[in-house]
Amino acid sequence: MAMKVLTLKEEVIDGLLKNAAVGVVMHLESVCLQETQVKYLWNGLLPIEAVVDHNSRIEFPLQDHSIPPLSLELTKISLLRATKVGTEVNIIGVVLHVGKVEAMSEKKRVARKSGDGESKSKEEDPKGERVRREVQLVDDSAHIMCVALWKDCATSMAMKHGSILLLKKVVIAAHDGISLNMYKKTKVDKDLKVAEGTSLKNWYNNLASNPQTFQHISSSYSTGSGLFTDIEPCLNVLTIPEVQKSNLGTSSCIHTFNVEGCIQVVDGNAVYEACTNTHCNKGIEKSPCDIEGHEDMSDDNRRFCYHLKLTIGQDHRHSIDVSVFMLLADKMLEEDAMEVVKKRDHMPGQSDEVLGALLKTKWRFTIQACTQLWKNEWSSEWSRKLTYVMTRAEQLGEEEGEDEDEESREDVKGENGEDEVPKVFEEEGDSD
Incomplete structure (x- = not known):
């Protein structure tokens, strides 16, 4: 079967006249396909023809030729x-x-x-x-x-x-x-x-x-990709009080922001048993993973992942709770989750040392805020929760990341000079 190739571009026509011949191999890429009109059909011809346009490429790979490849309009x-x-x-x-x-x-x-x-x-x-x-x-x-x-x-x-x-x-x-x-x-x-x-x-x-x-230029990079060293995030740094006072993450959108602060609390329950499929991080402690092909749950092949839970900020009141998952948690702790489990089970105290090393260290964090919304399949009631997930962490030296000045704290004062209860926490009933 033969296929008709059409083009209206003069430079392509010139190149084809110089290089196309019976028996010559021609390579076409990114062409548009359209139905061939009935009056142009003959025996042995496909009813579909290829149209070469400005997005296409045409080459004769097995011989020298003078036809230039079609330029592709690229955007920086x-x-x-x-x-x-x-x-x-x-x-x-x-x-x-x-x-x-x-x-x-x-x-x-x-x-x-x-x-x-x-x-x-x-x-x-x-x-x-x-x-x-x-x-x-x-x-x-x-x-x-x-x-x-x-x-x-x-x-x-x-x-x-x-x-x-x-x-x-x-x-x-x-x-x-x-x-x-x-x-x-x-x-x-x-x-x-x-x-x-x-x-x-x-x-x-x-x-x-x-x-x-x-x-x-992308804010919503995931923990599967992360944001690494030598890359500036696309947003400026906020203070923890500014985050608390805002409604970041309370809409249907994911909001990404940067903050600086110390790690005040590290939850000791930092690992969970995950699906044995290395591409899936679903926790199986409450229910097994039901994805087809992920059913191998043998004791000899147990797998653990990080769910590192941190409290970051300047003090107890001006702080937020953040979750950190692999790969970022591995990088921050400089220890694989499986190794932490071995220390937890066989070398009492050593896993606490790994986690405790983060306390009081100063970092610049990139965080995603969103409101999770789900429906209980038994009660049909809706539940919502504001969550913060860390996607990037850069440790700062002692001279960097100075404490917030008084001006930044004044931004969250109430009319009587007392700190306002953050709106987000007020909605969830977590006010003091």
């Missing part, structure tokens, strides 16, 4: 901050960090908007899983963003630090910062031999002699 990561939400763009960047593959249940148990109930999909399978891997891309604008790869892209693409990743037809979304949505038209390519990729690779390789600090 820095420009995404001011680009209209919903715009379809093409992005190329260097992979700076590759997160872990994360598996989660296909069933959504937390509603995103109050009163909406549980979000259900026709394709939802309560025993199925969604697989995700987050990568952080940087380009020569020195800006970085987090992109979530799903399903086959998350597992089959062998990405590593320094790889070139090209995302075609991704859509800009505003999710507490700028993020990219991948949908059925999105195409992901790795390490393509394109001029932009070569230039970007050379720029990145030269960073060793000319280091830069990157600026993050």
Whole structure:
């Protein structure tokens, strides 16, 4: 069967006239497919034809040729901050960090908007899983963003630090910062031999002699990817009293902010038994993981993960409770959760030393705040809880992260000079 290829671009027509011939191999990429009109059909011709447009690439890989590859309109990561939400763009960047593959249940148990109930999909399978891997891309604008790869892209693409990743037809979304949505038209390519990729690779390789600090434009990076050293978060630092007085996280959105403070309390119950599937962090102490293929619960293959619970702030009243999960908890404690369990069970006191080493240390934290909302399947009653989850932690020296000044504390004074009870805590009935 033969297939017709159409183009109206003069430079492509010229290149085809010079290089196309019977028996020559032609490589086409990112072409549009459309039905062939009946009057142009003949025996042996497919009823679908390929249209080469400005997003396409055309090459003759097995011989030298003069036809130039079609240029792809690329958008710098820095420009995404001011680009209209919903715009379809093409992005190329260097992979700076590759997160872990994360598996989660296909069933959504937390509603995103109050009163909406549980979000259900026709394709939802309560025993199925969604697989995700987050990568952080940087380009020569020195800006970085987090992109979530799903399903086959998350597992089959062998990405590593320094790889070139090209995302075609991704859509800009505003999710507490700028993020990219991948949908059925999105195409992901790795390490393509394109001029932009070569230039970007050379720029990145030269960073060793000319280091830069990157600026993050995505706020809602997950704990599976994290925000690492030499990357500036996209928001300025808030004080703990400002966070307490605000309603950050109390809407249906996830809010991300930065604070500085000391670790006042470390909960000793910092580990939990998790699903034995290394991609799934579901706790199994209360109920087993019911995702198909995750059923191996043998005693010889027990697995533990961190759920580190910290109280951070300047004192007991001006503080918030924060959860820290792997991989960030591993990095902060410099100890694997499995090793802490061994010390807890066989070397009394040593696990407490690992956790206690965090007390009174000063850090700059990046935290996500959101309100979890769920419906009890037995009582049909709705429950909500404001939660803080840490996504980045940078330890400060003694000379850094000075205590809040009096001016910042005045911001949370009531009319009588007493500290106001934070609105968020007032709603939950936690006032003194």
